[in-house]
Amino acid sequence: MSIRFENVTKSFGPKTVLRDVSFEVAKGEILFVLGKSGMGKSVTLKHIVGTMKPTSGRVYVDGQDVTALDAEGLSDVRRKCGMVFQHPALLDSLSVFENVAFGLRTPQYIRQLPRPLTELEIEKIVIEKLSLVNLNKDILRQMPSEISYGMQKRVSLARTLAPGPQYLLFDEPTTGLDPISTTAVNDLIFELSRKLKVTSVVVSHDMACALKIADRVLVLDQAKILALETVTEIKKSKEPLIQDFLSETLALGSTQP
Amino acid sequence: MTALGSWFISALEELGGVTRFFILILRTAFRTRGNLSRTCEQIVSVTLRSLPTVMFAGLFVGAILVLQYNLVLERYDAQSLLGGLNTSSVLREIGPLIISFLLAGKIGAYTAAELGTMRVTEQIDAIECLGTNPIQYLIVPRFVGIVISSVLLLILGLMVSIGGSMWVAQTLCGINMLQYATSIPQFTDGTTIAGGMFKSLCYGTIVGLVSCYKGYTATGGARGVGRAVTMAAVLTNFYIIIANFFSSMAIDIATETIRLIGEKFR
Numbered sequence: 001m002s003i004r005f006e007n008v009t010k011s012f013g014p015k016t017v018l019r020d021v022s023f024e025v026a027k028g029e030i031l032f033v034l035g036k037s038g039m040g041k042s043v044t045l046k047h048i049v050g051t052m053k054p055t056s057g058r059v060y061v062d063g064q065d066v067t068a069l070d071a072e073g074l075s076d077v078r079r080k081c082g083m084v085f086q087h088p089a090l091l092d093s094l095s096v097f098e099n100v101a102f103g104l105r106t107p108q109y110i111r112q113l114p115r116p117l118t119e120l121e122i123e124k125i126v127i128e129k130l131s132l133v134n135l136n137k138d139i140l141r142q143m144p145s146e147i148s149y150g151m152q153k154r155v156s157l158a159r160t161l162a163p164g165p166q167y168l169l170f171d172e173p174t175t176g177l178d179p180i181s182t183t184a185v186n187d188l189i190f191e192l193s194r195k196l197k198v199t200s201v202v203v204s205h206d207m208a209c210a211l212k213i214a215d216r217v218l219v220l221d222q223a224k225i226l227a228l229e230t231v232t233e234i235k236k237s238k239e240p241l242i243q244d245f246l247s248e249t250l251a252l253g254s255t256q257p
Numbered sequence: 258m259t260a261l262g263s264w265f266i267s268a269l270e271e272l273g274g275v276t277r278f279f280i281l282i283l284r285t286a287f288r289t290r291g292n293l294s295r296t297c298e299q300i301v302s303v304t305l306r307s308l309p310t311v312m313f314a315g316l317f318v319g320a321i322l323v324l325q326y327n328l329v330l331e332r333y334d335a336q337s338l339l340g341g342l343n344t345s346s347v348l349r350e351i352g353p354l355i356i357s358f359l360l361a362g363k364i365g366a367y368t369a370a371e372l373g374t375m376r377v378t379e380q381i382d383a384i385e386c387l388g389t390n391p392i393q394y395l396i397v398p399r400f401v402g403i404v405i406s407s408v409l410l411l412i413l414g415l416m417v418s419i420g421g422s423m424w425v426a427q428t429l430c431g432i433n434m435l436q437y438a439t440s441i442p443q444f445t446d447g448t449t450i451a452g453g454m455f456k457s458l459c460y461g462t463i464v465g466l467v468s469c470y471k472g473y474t475a476t477g478g479a480r481g482v483g484r485a486v487t488m489a490a491v492l493t494n495f496y497i498i499i500a501n502f503f504s505s506m507a508i509d510i511a512t513e514t515i516r517l518i519g520e521k522f523r
Binding site for chain 1: 375378379380382383384385386387388389390
């Protein structure tokens with residue numbers, strides 16, 4: 001039960017964003033993927049759910065080669081993976097309730113249940129997931145455009161959690177959030193990983209957060225893995241880029257590495 | 258020469274992309290269980306949104322043609338043919354063409370902008386990651402909705418156009434409505450109506466297909482959405498003009514064949 005990248009290369013025309021990248025994420029682990037902008041961090045996540053195919057190499061989720069799956073196979077992989085996007089990515093035409101309930105109504109989700117959920121059960125799950133991200137049921141009937149950006153991001157997280165994914169993939173989950181919500185989201189990632197054994201891959205710029213909750217940190221630079229180490233090892237790293245990240249964290253005073 | 262060659266290649270690539278997308282829509286529509294309520298929602302929404310524009314345009318298309326034909330027919334004292342000539346032109350050529358141009362501008366641009374925004378704000382990726390096929394969930398209902406409502410709107414637009422023509426003919430050209438209506442069957446028969454409907458279906462398909470394709474494949478933030486909307490409008494009109502030529506040819510051949518078969522069995 002893991003995610004595995006095997007010699008993955010991804011090019012967009014002449015530009016290569018990932019070159020011969022290999023790593024593995026163990027069950028229940030929190031892996032932070034750090035790197036400067038445009039270094040292929042989000043691309044890495046998109047390969048896991050199969051919305052992007054590598055130019056060469058293989059990506060495995062639970063032993064299944066995602067790169068070789070057809071549409072139906074990919075749907076099964078995506079059911080196991082929950083992805084939180086950089087943007088809230090809520091469907092404009094649906095209310096908060098309908099957005100969070102979206103994944104509970106898909107055929108792939110219903111298929112794994114003995115019977116489809118009743119509307120009451122769906123509402124119960126929706127409220128429960130919203131409370132996990134510090135939102136109450138008052139906003140259930142509101143449209144995404146009627147709530148703040150920070151709330152939209154949390155609704156998006158609740159939507160991802162609703163179908164109970166085994167893997168959580170976060171693409172800069174705390175961008176645009178206030179410090180309290182940022183801490184709440186980071187704590188949530190930590191809790192889900194520890195209590196429910198959910199495997200998390202978090203793409204972020206936030207070294208402070210990585211040092212706080214990650215098991216291992218993967219640093220991407222120039223399309224390659226610069227470091228894949230535990231938090232303790234990362235703190236001792238002499239790599240200039242990692243040093244930059246660490247000194248930035250110290251300067252902000254948000255943590256004590 | 259090199260520029261012309263690369264333009265030709267990119268035009269072919271574009272056409273190939275649209276064709277592949279059309280096949281994907283058809284395959285998804287036939288293989289998976291359709292969402293009837295979402296499709297009906299689209300039909301109602303598209304029809305209601307465009308109805309006033311189409312009615313207004315239909316009225317004036319008919320009126321302009323009446324005035325134009327009347328100028329010529331008056332010279333030859335053949336105003337009794339006005340109703341037939343005008344209705345035939347509106348049904349077969351001008352009506353479907355102008356109304357579909359309007360639909361391309363209104364519905365096509367709206368759809369391309371809506372889907373493009375969904376694409377660049379990762380809404381389509383989110384749908385996919387939640388285990389739902391975005392072609393089935395977003396594209397098929399929109400495409401079917403646009404095609405069906407285009408045909409409905411064209412029928413309504415053409416009816417208004419014919420009615421408006423009769424009124425203009427009586428008010429401005431002094432031609433009795435009954436006289437106008439009597440000449441219609443001289444130039445208009447079942448094949449004219451079928452031809453108009455066939456063209457409406459073709460143009461509706463083009464509007465739906467191109468706008469969905471350009472929106473769905475939009476990239477590059479707000480600028481990318483703007484580019485997708487512009488290209489959707491330009492390409493739709495371009496494809497409609499080409500389709501008009503070929504559909505007119507096909508209708509002429511079909512009409513001639515039907516006439517010959519009819520004569521043979523007479």
